[in-house]
Amino acid sequence: DAKTTQPPSMDCAEGRAANLPCNHSTISGNEYVYWYRQIHSQGPQYIIHGLKNNETNEMASLIITEDRKSSTLILPHATLRDTAVYYCIVRVGTDTGKLIFGQGTTLQVKP
């Protein structure tokens, strides 16, 4: 599975958009990009995933560059409850199902 690189920490003002970057320069054509978050040592929570098109759901948007070497998770109106560790993960389409978690980005939303 491709390796991902994320900044260790970021701050965001409450009500503003949070843009979390992820580099995955060795990603293969059949590898999906997944985002999960973990709030205060709870179990990780799925946010969104995509292959090459941009994706949006009720929680967030995922923007994947045309060369697929990087992506950005966007939380459009961050709240204090969005403070968490955000993990960017790439997965092969036919692997064992395991998620390889890196260190993630700790997002601190401030009032």
Added chain:
Amino acid sequence: NAGVTQTPKFRVLKTGQSMTLLCAQDMNHEYMYWYRQDPGMGLRLIHYSVGEGTTAKGEVPDGYNVSRLKKQNFLLGLESAAPSQTSVYFCASSYDLVYYEQYFGPGTRLTVT
């Protein structure tokens, strides 16, 4: 609909003792996973199951055994606990291996002294 539940929530063991962690899901998912998370680290896969009666090794399987006798339950056993197994254990389930998200339980915090 409780989702994924784990018991117990906390446990302290002495070195050499054994215990079983129970994971239950009520979403009729075929696939279930056990992860461990050490302080400041991401999760690492211990074992997983692709259906009732099947199990397979993940990244860090040594010192653990698992069983999936019923579709809704996935048990993680420690036969002889070691201090290196002090960790938070998370169970997860999913509809399939790849395209659907994994749903995680709240975790079990285990300390081995």
